[in-house]
Amino acid sequence: MDIEAANQLAVQRMLEAQPVLVGVARALDAIPGMRPDLVLHAGPPVPWERMSGPLRGAVLGALLYEGLARDEQEAVRLASSGDVRFEPCHDHATVGPMAGVTTASMAVYVVENRTHGNRAYSNFNEGYGRVLRYGAYGADVLQRLRHLNERVAPAIGRALEHMGGLDLKALIARQLTMGDEGHNRNVAGSALFARALAPHLVRCDLDPDTLHDTLRYLADNDLAVLNPVMAACKATADAAHGIEGATVVTCMARNGTEFGIRVSGLGPRWFTGPAPTPKGLYFPGFRDEDANPDIGDSTITETVGIGAFAMAAAPAIVRFVGGTPQDAVAATLEMYEITLAENSAFGIPALDFRGTPTGIDVRKVVRTGITPRINTGIAHREPGVGQIGAGLVRPPLEPFQQAVRALVELLSR
Amino acid sequence: MDIEAANQLAVQRMLEAQPVLVGVARALDAIPGMRPDLVLHAGPPVPWERMSGPLRGAVLGALLYEGLARDEQEAVRLASSGDVRFEPCHDHATVGPMAGVTTASMAVYVVENRTHGNRAYSNFNEGYGRVLRYGAYGADVLQRLRHLNERVAPAIGRALEHMGGLDLKALIARQLTMGDEGHNRNVAGSALFARALAPHLVRCDLDPDTLHDTLRYLADNDLAVLNPVMAACKATADAAHGIEGATVVTCMARNGTEFGIRVSGLGPRWFTGPAPTPKGLYFPGFRDEDANPDIGDSTITETVGIGAFAMAAAPAIVRFVGGTPQDAVAATLEMYEITLAENSAFGIPALDFRGTPTGIDVRKVVRTGITPRINTGIAHREPGVGQIGAGLVRPPLEPFQQAVRALVELLSR
Numbered sequence: 001m002d003i004e005a006a007n008q009l010a011v012q013r014m015l016e017a018q019p020v021l022v023g024v025a026r027a028l029d030a031i032p033g034m035r036p037d038l039v040l041h042a043g044p045p046v047p048w049e050r051m052s053g054p055l056r057g058a059v060l061g062a063l064l065y066e067g068l069a070r071d072e073q074e075a076v077r078l079a080s081s082g083d084v085r086f087e088p089c090h091d092h093a094t095v096g097p098m099a100g101v102t103t104a105s106m107a108v109y110v111v112e113n114r115t116h117g118n119r120a121y122s123n124f125n126e127g128y129g130r131v132l133r134y135g136a137y138g139a140d141v142l143q144r145l146r147h148l149n150e151r152v153a154p155a156i157g158r159a160l161e162h163m164g165g166l167d168l169k170a171l172i173a174r175q176l177t178m179g180d181e182g183h184n185r186n187v188a189g190s191a192l193f194a195r196a197l198a199p200h201l202v203r204c205d206l207d208p209d210t211l212h213d214t215l216r217y218l219a220d221n222d223l224a225v226l227n228p229v230m231a232a233c234k235a236t237a238d239a240a241h242g243i244e245g246a247t248v249v250t251c252m253a254r255n256g257t258e259f260g261i262r263v264s265g266l267g268p269r270w271f272t273g274p275a276p277t278p279k280g281l282y283f284p285g286f287r288d289e290d291a292n293p294d295i296g297d298s299t300i301t302e303t304v305g306i307g308a309f310a311m312a313a314a315p316a317i318v319r320f321v322g323g324t325p326q327d328a329v330a331a332t333l334e335m336y337e338i339t340l341a342e343n344s345a346f347g348i349p350a351l352d353f354r355g356t357p358t359g360i361d362v363r364k365v366v367r368t369g370i371t372p373r374i375n376t377g378i379a380h381r382e383p384g385v386g387q388i389g390a391g392l393v394r395p396p397l398e399p400f401q402q403a404v405r406a407l408v409e410l411l412s413r
Numbered sequence: 414m415d416i417e418a419a420n421q422l423a424v425q426r427m428l429e430a431q432p433v434l435v436g437v438a439r440a441l442d443a444i445p446g447m448r449p450d451l452v453l454h455a456g457p458p459v460p461w462e463r464m465s466g467p468l469r470g471a472v473l474g475a476l477l478y479e480g481l482a483r484d485e486q487e488a489v490r491l492a493s494s495g496d497v498r499f500e501p502c503h504d505h506a507t508v509g510p511m512a513g514v515t516t517a518s519m520a521v522y523v524v525e526n527r528t529h530g531n532r533a534y535s536n537f538n539e540g541y542g543r544v545l546r547y548g549a550y551g552a553d554v555l556q557r558l559r560h561l562n563e564r565v566a567p568a569i570g571r572a573l574e575h576m577g578g579l580d581l582k583a584l585i586a587r588q589l590t591m592g593d594e595g596h597n598r599n600v601a602g603s604a605l606f607a608r609a610l611a612p613h614l615v616r617c618d619l620d621p622d623t624l625h626d627t628l629r630y631l632a633d634n635d636l637a638v639l640n641p642v643m644a645a646c647k648a649t650a651d652a653a654h655g656i657e658g659a660t661v662v663t664c665m666a667r668n669g670t671e672f673g674i675r676v677s678g679l680g681p682r683w684f685t686g687p688a689p690t691p692k693g694l695y696f697p698g699f700r701d702e703d704a705n706p707d708i709g710d711s712t713i714t715e716t717v718g719i720g721a722f723a724m725a726a727a728p729a730i731v732r733f734v735g736g737t738p739q740d741a742v743a744a745t746l747e748m749y750e751i752t753l754a755e756n757s758a759f760g761i762p763a764l765d766f767r768g769t770p771t772g773i774d775v776r777k778v779v780r781t782g783i784t785p786r787i788n789t790g791i792a793h794r795e796p797g798v799g800q801i802g803a804g805l806v807r808p809p810l811e812p813f814q815q816a817v818r819a820l821v822e823l824l825s826r
Binding site: 177187188192195203211212325351 | 587590591592593600601603604605607608609611612615616621624625628629631632728729732737738762763764765
């Protein structure tokens, strides 16, 4: 087994990916293996009993949203009964930020990787305040979610159809020259997304309120493009998965309890460790003790070389933790130590358009002891509260060590 | 006369300015002193005989556009007859990019400086290709201009009214954190502008084609916000003008023949020198010899501390001339040498949010020999062609020396 050749192929698959946002669909109709009794969630597998507060909150909200439970008590009973199943989004070509909870009737973005033909999916970003993805599940949260899924999402879907799809690789490349890193900061990408959709939205015979509400949603939500970008990253990473002998990480995700990775040459197996708690800036009234351990599939951005790996493109973010622009540059430079390639399609202006560090090699992580950098939002540890801050985090080294051990076993067979 | 106190006041006026885009109007109805037989142009005063090719082309186009001439020959006769008057935009609280030609029936953005009550105006940006502002004046150019002025501009005006005005100071601050410097690069600002207008545009009872064409214009034109930004800068600079003893530059502008400045304490007098030819990157098929000397009022951006003065915010631009991100930082750092203050409202991420260098002191320019840096588009020297490139330029030192001499005379009276 030639590891170098395998890695070269895996990385090439990442670099060659051409993710295009082709439309919007109902999760049940689009996501492979989706079922009415299935709750997809962020990160590696986790049973109800071990779920953290925000993930539990989002699950309860989803059960109420789907009409599978009439009230909170019934939802708790159902969640612990075994009558609904919990599976990682990642097992279904899907990614979701924070809790990542996705159920049958929710709307999802559909991204197609034009180079390799595979598709990936992500739910819609709810914006700020009390939202399901941070574990809030009050009536206001569900009402907002319904409006988003039933009014806004189909409108965006029609606009995407009218425009013949949106090239997300080009959008990501552009937003990286505009102060975004594509994970915690997506204001430029979201503005470009809104601007591109608008002339098509008005050609879709939408009722005036839906048209207005959709443009208002796009105007007010600086994270609107995060979910399509995540799906683009998932479509990119999945193309690099399943190459025999490849030591490239194709998935990093957290469920609020554990952090887990998957490796191209090691099949569907998760390698996990305890999810760390982010270091960051809290909203007024909150502090370290309120923070849930790290949660979400949004680390799919770092997995393919943007997010914290492109921190040099977004110096404004390091201010969260009292850093300087030099720290942002240093963050990206460090990630070249554990990656196999530079993505010339994603040039970072501050590094004279050097390509983003792409393709994490588990061997390099273990050899150097440098774990991937991650940008993230911070959820309250109790269900029903929501976001309390944003910051930076490093995953534990253990999952990378486990993966290397598994590779050694595989090679010595 | 206390120069330091006068300068402090002038700079304070610049820093305190709160430019808000309040609406759109017909030039004749809005611009002070506008008349049907008046052609406003960029830069210091220049008679028809001394106008450069692109300015002449834009004048001919405007005369045809206004119906004052039926064909090119008639327009040339009229322009040289003395029956139409030529005056600088700057004399009428107005600024226009490149030729800057503005006539009675054209639409203009109206910007109000909420702190000082003064207003400023700018025409609409035509986008790319063959356009009046670069001296092109064919039937296609005029038709496009008519569509822009008669359909798109009023629609944007209604949306601005519906939203109660747009805070341009906040927009500029934001775009400077998104890779724009506000002069040559305005993609982030234009995307934010489009995104903010869209939900209001759909509430203005526009006919479907006008609505669509307006959103299409905003989606396709990365310079759409340049003209409102220029008017914001003009409203800012004008507030600092006319302070006895102040040595702060309140206007820098070029007409394609001469570069000129005005100084706060020296009244309406222009100090001029020959307009230099920019150094830059040419579109395929063009070269140095095709370039017109520098032209346009867009240097109002540098006058209040953005544009080339904020180059560190937009490292992508230095690529035009083969530079590096370090050159971009160096460009901004150099401008602190000739300015009096830092604008904390306009923080540059790459400089750890240090404020933009603001308030050019003619004394510092002369003492150091450092002339202001300028980012600019390059026009073909023949009328009717259009843009052939973009680049960087330095004005001559003479106008600054003349201004210092005038100040010395004033002081020794």
